[in-house]
Amino acid sequence: MFSYTFHWNQALKALPQMLDGALVTLQIALLSMAIGLAVALALTLFRLSGNRILGGFATAWVEIARNTPALFQIYMAHFGLGSFGIHLSPYAALLAGIAFNNAGYLAENFRGALKAIPETQTRAGRSLGMTSLQAFRYIVMPQMLRVAFLPATNQMVWAILMTSLGVTVGMNTDLAGITQELNARSFRTFEFFAIAAVIYYLIAKAVTLAARVLAARMFRY
């Protein structure tokens, strides 16, 4: 009834290769977060601008990012853009897809955080002669980022896990991609994916922990 024989040695020999893949995974996740944060800030400003076209654009982005599967978003970056003659490498497509998703969730996250900051903060800034952009930049945004920081680390963990969707667009240098290739060559499916899962888990935990340490250092008030 249980005829599968474990071959851990073979899998463990591939560990250095998988760890290299883990670095690529972490790199994509970090980059996608950096891009996602920048875009989410822009989307937040669009929403605050009162301009209907910019606001509508931001809302559409958030709606699509949050209400369609991440897999489709990555597909659209790879095959979708491909049909318009824009050919992204698997790496770029994966990064673009995840960044798109991150931006949507983070923008929504920022919107919630903004509600926690009283309007009187902006009034106080404007009363000191600041432009509305200066009041946002120096008074509202730092407070918003603090409120949004811990929820944003959830998105970072989610970004790490989303990178595994890269195999569907031919990504073969990240942890999931390398694991998939090792599996295809050896059929030691359980061993390889079990090790990969442990590595994903450890990266996610490390990120959460690092975020807590960072938060304690950054937000002293």
Added chain:
Amino acid sequence: MIEIENVRKSFGQLEVLKGINLTVEKGEVLTIIGGSGSGKSTLLTCINGLETIDGGRIVVDGTDVHAKGTDLNKLRRKLGIVFQQFNAFPHLTVLENVMLAPVKVLGQSKAEAEAMAVRQLTHVGLGDKLKVYPSRMSGGQQQRMAIARALAMSPAYMLFDEVTSALDPQLVGEVLDTLRMLASEGMTMICVTHEMKFAREVSDRVAFFHKGVMAEIAPPEALFGAPKDADLKTFLAATH
């Protein structure tokens, strides 16, 4: 000089300012008293352009506040305002709170802004709180910090909007002392207040607002000693 000419302001159906005429000279201390909803706080936020007006005009040193093309950000540099809520910036230390606008708005160097901030904070009695975050301070201290923050912009006028109303009674005194000090130094001030004793001591003139109208304006001894307006008499009787 602040010239307020026939200013009208409505929030929806409710007319909160029904044609206010008032001139405040350089060096004058004017206090505005009156019941809630009399329009006195609204007038202050109209003076610095945080609120629009529906009629009349407000001219500050020759600049029409609500005219098209008026650079409000520039105008506000000379109109310091302190609100009922202290509006401390919680993510900045006391020193940083005061330095922020001089650096970002006036383009002062950090050193210049810091020297000014330390001077103003020392002036309001917070010289030992520079590196503290506002959440660690009492309401009275936060309000004095807000005053120093406004003063650091070297304004020509200071507007105080019920600055002691949100304070615990035992903290009111320290903030009023700060205002008295500014008045004695010759700062031009408009203070909306419920502190009658303070208004009596510090003002050159006191204005009584009632239902959007400036019902009476006079030097304090006349206004408090021999009020003419019937509503003012009722108001004073109720506050004594």
